[in-house]
Amino acid sequence: MILKTLEVGSLGANCYIVGCENKKTGMVIDPGDDAERIISEIRNLGLNIKIIVLTHGHGDHIGAANELKAATGADIAIHGDDIALMQDEGLCNMFGIEFNPVLNPDILLCDGDILEIGDLKFKVIHTPGHSRGGICLFGEGVLFSGDTLFNGSIGRTDIARSGGDYNTIINSIKTKLLSLDDATIVYPGHGPKTTIGAERRGNPFLT
DSSP states (O other): OEEEEEEETTTTEEEEEEEOTTTOEEEEEOOOSOHHHHHHHHHHHTOEEEEEEOSSOOHHHHTTHHHHHHHHOOEEEEEGGGTGGGGOHHHHHHHTOOOOOOOOOSEEEOTTOEEEETTEEEEEEEOTTSSTTOEEEEETTEEEEETTEETTEEOOOOOGGGTOOHHHHHHHIIIIITTSOTTOEEEESBSOOEEHHHHHHHOTTOO
C-alpha cells in the first residue's frame, strides 16, 4: 500500500493519499487545503485517483475537494448526514478558514460500505459524535479516523450545529473502534499517528 500524509491548511488537518502499488489507483482522504500541493504529490506517486473521501463536512477537511475533483475526475464521497455541514459558511467563518462548499457529492457513504482501491479494500464505519455524519475507514491494518479519535484525545464535541455530542462520540469509539485489533495503526484527522492498543491503554477519555 502506498500511503502519503500531508498536513494542510491553517488548522493543520491531515490529508492522506492512499494507493494500490499493483494497479496505481488511489484515493485521497480529507483534502482540506493546498490543492496544488496535493495534486503535485499525486503526480509524483503516479496514481490515478478514483475517489475523494471526506471523513466529515468541516471546512478544514473539505476545502480542496472541488479543485481536486476538477484535476483528477475523481468522485467525492461523504456520509449523507454531513451534506448540510459542507455548506455551512458560518462554521468556516468561526474558524477563520476559506469557505469552499461541496454542493453535490457524487457518492453518499453508509456504515458498512466497502471501498475498493485497486487491490485494497476499506470499510466505512459511521462514527457520529464530532459531526452527525462522521466516518472512519478501516482496512489493510490501518484506520483513518478523521476527527473521531486522535493520539491521546478525541474529536471536539462542543459544536452543536455540527451534531457534536460527547456521549455519542465516546459510544462510537468504544463500540466501533476499540473492537479493532490493538495493532491497528490509526491515522487521525490531526496530529501524529497512534494505534488502537495505545489508545485503549492510555487515552484519558476512554478509561
